[in-house]
Amino acid sequence: MHPLAERVLNGERRAIARAISYVEDDHPDKTELMRDLFPHTGRAQIVGITGAPGAGKSSLVDVLIRYLRQQKLTVGVVAVDPSSPFTGGALLGDRVRMQSHALDPDVFIRSMGSRGSLGGLSRATQDSVRILDASGKNVIIVETVGVGQSELDIMHMADTVALVVTPAGGDAVQAFKAGVMEIAEVFVVNKADLPGVEKVITELEQMLDLVKHDAEWRPPVVKTISVQNSGMEELWKAVSRHHDYLKQRGLLEKRRRDHIRREVAEIVGYHMQQWVRERMQNIALDPGLDPYTTAQQLLQQIINIRKHEEERR
Amino acid sequence: MHPLAERVLNGERRAIARAISYVEDDHPDKTELMRDLFPHTGRAQIVGITGAPGAGKSSLVDVLIRYLRQQKLTVGVVAVDPSSPFTGGALLGDRVRMQSHALDPDVFIRSMGSRGSLGGLSRATQDSVRILDASGKNVIIVETVGVGQSELDIMHMADTVALVVTPAGGDAVQAFKAGVMEIAEVFVVNKADLPGVEKVITELEQMLDLVKHDAEWRPPVVKTISVQNSGMEELWKAVSRHHDYLKQRGLLEKRRRDHIRREVAEIVGYHMQQWVRERMQNIALDPGLDPYTTAQQLLQQIINIRKHEEERR
Numbered sequence: 201m202h203p204l205a206e207r208v209l210n211g212e213r214r215a216i217a218r219a220i221s222y223v224e225d226d227h228p229d230k231t232e233l234m235r236d237l238f239p240h241t242g243r244a245q246i247v248g249i250t251g252a253p254g255a256g257k258s259s260l261v262d263v264l265i266r267y268l269r270q271q272k273l274t275v276g277v278v279a280v281d282p283s284s285p286f287t288g289g290a291l292l293g294d295r296v297r298m299q300s301h302a303l304d305p306d307v308f309i310r311s312m313g314s315r316g317s318l319g320g321l322s323r324a325t326q327d328s329v330r331i332l333d334a335s336g337k338n339v340i341i342v343e344t345v346g347v348g349q350s351e352l353d354i355m356h357m358a359d360t361v362a363l364v365v366t367p368a369g370g371d372a373v374q375a376f377k378a379g380v381m382e383i384a385e386v387f388v389v390n391k392a393d394l395p396g397v398e399k400v401i402t403e404l405e406q407m408l409d410l411v412k413h414d415a416e417w418r419p420p421v422v423k424t425i426s427v428q429n430s431g432m433e434e435l436w437k438a439v440s441r442h443h444d445y446l447k448q449r450g451l452l453e454k455r456r457r458d459h460i461r462r463e464v465a466e467i468v469g470y471h472m473q474q475w476v477r478e479r480m481q482n483i484a485l486d487p488g489l490d491p492y493t494t495a496q497q498l499l500q501q502i503i504n505i506r507k508h509e510e511e512r513r
Numbered sequence: 514m515h516p517l518a519e520r521v522l523n524g525e526r527r528a529i530a531r532a533i534s535y536v537e538d539d540h541p542d543k544t545e546l547m548r549d550l551f552p553h554t555g556r557a558q559i560v561g562i563t564g565a566p567g568a569g570k571s572s573l574v575d576v577l578i579r580y581l582r583q584q585k586l587t588v589g590v591v592a593v594d595p596s597s598p599f600t601g602g603a604l605l606g607d608r609v610r611m612q613s614h615a616l617d618p619d620v621f622i623r624s625m626g627s628r629g630s631l632g633g634l635s636r637a638t639q640d641s642v643r644i645l646d647a648s649g650k651n652v653i654i655v656e657t658v659g660v661g662q663s664e665l666d667i668m669h670m671a672d673t674v675a676l677v678v679t680p681a682g683g684d685a686v687q688a689f690k691a692g693v694m695e696i697a698e699v700f701v702v703n704k705a706d707l708p709g710v711e712k713v714i715t716e717l718e719q720m721l722d723l724v725k726h727d728a729e730w731r732p733p734v735v736k737t738i739s740v741q742n743s744g745m746e747e748l749w750k751a752v753s754r755h756h757d758y759l760k761q762r763g764l765l766e767k768r769r770r771d772h773i774r775r776e777v778a779e780i781v782g783y784h785m786q787q788w789v790r791e792r793m794q795n796i797a798l799d800p801g802l803d804p805y806t807t808a809q810q811l812l813q814q815i816i817n818i819r820k821h822e823e824e825r826r
Contacts, residue, residue, distance in 0.1 A: 231805040238803030460804055461793040467808035469786025477778040490551030491773055492544040495780035 202229060205236035211336045213305060220310055223327035226320075234327055237334035242456065244276070244333040247439055248358030249343045249388075250380065255364040256390045260426040261343050262300060265307055267432035268339055274306040276332030276340040280325050280354055281313055308332060322353050323470075326463060329357055355383055357459055359452060360442045362386040362435070365404070367396035381411045385419050386438045392423035392431065417445055515542060518549035524649045526618060533623055536640035539633075547640055550647035555769065557589070557646040560752055561671030562701075563657045563693065568677040569703045573739040574656050575613060578620055580745035581652055587619040589645030589653040593638050593667055594626055621645060635666050636783075639776060642670055668696055670772055672765060673755045675699040675748070678717070680709035694724045698732050699751045705736035705744065730758055 204222070207215030219237075222230050251257050258279070265275050301307040312325055325342065332340050344354055355361050363384035368391070387404055389397060404421050420438045424431030446452040476498065485494060517535070520528030532550075535543050564570050574590060581588050614620040625638055638655065645653050657667055668674050676697035681704070700717055702710060717734050733751045737744030759765040789811065798807060 231809075235803045235806050239801055457798065457800075460798060460807075462790070463804040464798075464807045464811065465786055465790040465793050467804055468789045468811050469782050471808065471812055472785035473778055473782025476781045477775070480774040480778050485770065485773060485777075487770075488552055490548045491776040491780055493548050494773075494777045495784065496544075498777065498781050499784055 201236045202233050204229070205233050205334075208233075208237060208331060208335050209240055213308065216308055216331060216335050217310070219331045220324075220328045223331070224312070224324045230327070234330065237330060241330050241333040244329075244337055244340045245440075245443055246329060246333075246340045246342065246357060246359045248355045248361040249341055249364060250345075250355060250361065250384075251364030251388075251390075253345055255366050256426055257343055257345070257364050260364060260388070260390055260424060261341055263426045263429050264341070264432055264435065265301060266429070267436060269304065269307065271436075273338040274336065275308070276329075276335070276337035277307075277309040277343065278325055278328045278332070278340070279309070279311045279343045280321065281311070281345045306337075308335070308337065323466070325354050326357050352380070352383060356462060359446060359455065360385050360439050362388050362439060364388045364390050365400060366391045367394040367400045381407055385417065385442045386435070387419050387421040388424055388431075388435060389421060390424050390426060393425045393428065397423065416449075417442065514549045515546050517542070518546050518647075521546075521550060521644060521648050522553055526621065529621055529644060529648050530623070532644045533637075533641045536644070537625070537637045543640070547643065550643060554643050554646040557642075557650055557653045558753075558756055559642060559646075559653045559655065559670060559672045561655045561657070561668045561674040562677060563668060563674065563697075564677030564701075564703075566658055568679050569739055570656055570658070570677050573677060573701070573703055573737060574654055576739045576742050577654070577745055577748065578614060579742070580749060582617065582620065584749075586651040587649065588621070589642075589648070589650035590620075590622040590656065591638055591641045591645070591653070592622065592624045592656040593634065594624065594658045619650075621648070621650065636779070638667050639670050665693070665696060669775060672759060672768065673698050673752050675701050675752060677701045677703050678713060679704045680707040680713045694720055698730065698755050699748070700732050700734040701737055701744075701748060702734060703737045703739060706738045706741065710736065729762075730755065 204215055204219055208219050219233060221227070222233055227233075249257055249261060261277060261279075265277070268275050301309065310328060312321060312328070329340050329342060342354060342358055361384050363380055363386070365387065367389065387408075389400055389404070401421050401423075408419060420441075422431060422434045422438050424435055443452070446455065483498070489497075517528055517532055521532050532546060534540070535546055540546075562570055562574060571592070574592075578588050578590065614622065623641060625634060625641070642653050642655060655667060655671055674697050676693055676699070678700065680702065700721075702713055702717070714734050714736075721732060733754075735744060735747045735751050737748055756765070759768065796811070802810075
């Protein structure tokens with residue numbers, strides 16, 4: 201076993217931090233590390249929290265952590281901001297949170313910004329969640345800013361996705377158009393002390409009528425006021441009810457299996473792409489041929505090139 | 514030739530709009546269309562304009578279009594916002610711009626939001642630029658919001674990348690950290706009527722000393738005030754000087770060849786991924802095996818599976 205894997209399994213804080221850096225930096229030992237950790241994953245409950253900027257996700261997560269700690273649950277957080285060039289805990293909201301949980305050995309928070317190569321952020325996030333899982337954290341929160349495609353992709357790894365909206369500014373309509381309504385299993389109306397709460401709840405319920413969800417799970421709408429530390433119990437109850445629902449119907453297992461399939465396909469596709477990219481240097485391109493036709497021809501050649509290479513060895 | 518391709522080559526506005534919808538929606542005729550258009554591309558000058566939200570890119574592009582029209586140049590714009598769920602010209606800044614150029618048949622503006630599958634936005638943007646190129650537009654502007662990885666990827670297709678910053682709020686430092694400094698060939702200090710202009714220029718020049726650029730092209734810093742319609746001539750001069758510089762050294766051709774190689778690799782990788790994803794349904798996963806090891810095993814099997822399939826046909 202990789203020595204770092206052993207230390208991660210022991211829950212050593214510095215080992216977790218280093219392991220996450222390994223996956224961020226695509227360290228040569230990464231695959232060995234992930235291979236060693238994998239058999240020890242699958243125990244944590246993974247919660248995705250998403251919503252538009254300004255919905256108050258960071259402080260919501262902060263108070264949720266506090267609530268979970270009161271329940272004697274250990275917590276890992278991966279905060280993802282694809283639009284941020286910063287990484288390694290440098291996000292503003294994160295620094296604040298880190299401070300408030302800095303002395304708690306059972307809370308681990310890490311930020312991920314945009315960096316690395318294709319699919320790098322999504323890849324690094326998935327691996328980080330697995331590292332935290334293997335380290336023994338009971339609950340892992342994946343927080344993403346915004347509602348773009350990459351955020352939707354990242355959310356695939358969560359057991360339960362909570363969408364945070366506020367009474368202000370048509371968040372619900374926005375989420376509806378962005379296709380986030382379809383993936384959210386719990387709706388959180390944060391800043392529920394602001395006017396317009398009931399209106400946004402009605403809007404959400406109306407939109408939920410239109411959106412095709414799992415027949416047996418209609419997403420509940422929960423009100424929270426994170427600055428007042430209010431609504432956490434309800435939020436956590438809703439998340440746990442969804443988790444139980446998945447477990448009882450064997451859906452949790454299915455969901456995680458599907459996610460691994462997706463991951464495998466991603467990794468394979470990425471490697472094929474790298475492989476093609478390297479080969480491209482030595483392949484003469486027909487300048488009159490468009491990329492799609494060239495790609496098609498290459499796809500057919502790939503097998504022959506590989507066969508030839510294997511024979512040469 | 515695909516009938517739509519013919520109409521695009523004639524510069525028909527509605528045909529261009531429909532062709533872009535084809536690439537956005539991954540229409541079955543897309544590859545045929547792109548194949549037919551490809552031999553007619555490569556004539557347009559492609560300019561990338563990027564920068565943080567709030568830098569005033571939209572209005573800058575608006576006044577730049579006006580300037581280019583005065584020079585009798587036809588213009589295509591693809592405005593990309595990966596964080597937006599909207600598409601098809603629904604972005605706010607765009608609606609304003611569209612109004613101001615709506616009656617000009619020689620300006621075509623299209624917005625792209627986040628949608629479609631993996632790499633969908635970047636793919637659709639590249640194809641859209643090619644459609645506008647084939648339609649005979651002289652200048653194509655690719656505008657991206659933010660400085661994430663997807664924006665960097667998109668910028669690969671531009672001949673010249675202009676980075677827009679403002680005197681406010683440490684934009685330059687931000688861009689430096691995000692790795693955008695490395696890809697920008699022209700720097701635009703917009704809102705140059707605000708205090709702090711000289712300070713940000715000094716900052717930029719200092720950072721340019723640190724960043725490795727093409728030895729013979731040091732990015733110029735241009736001041737603009739888009740609300741006053743000021744600085745457009747200088748901006749366009751700087752962009753054109755860079756374009757001439759590339760052309761004279763044979764770098765433009767090289768750049769475009771490199772970009773096509775990258776595109777081909779992307780398409781091949783994407784198809785491999787789709788192919789693997791479909792196969793994954795029928796492949797039994799070893800539940801104790803991590804995604805990386807499974808992917809590795811699959812990569813080795815791929816060739817055999819394909820061979821087998823070909824033999825069956």
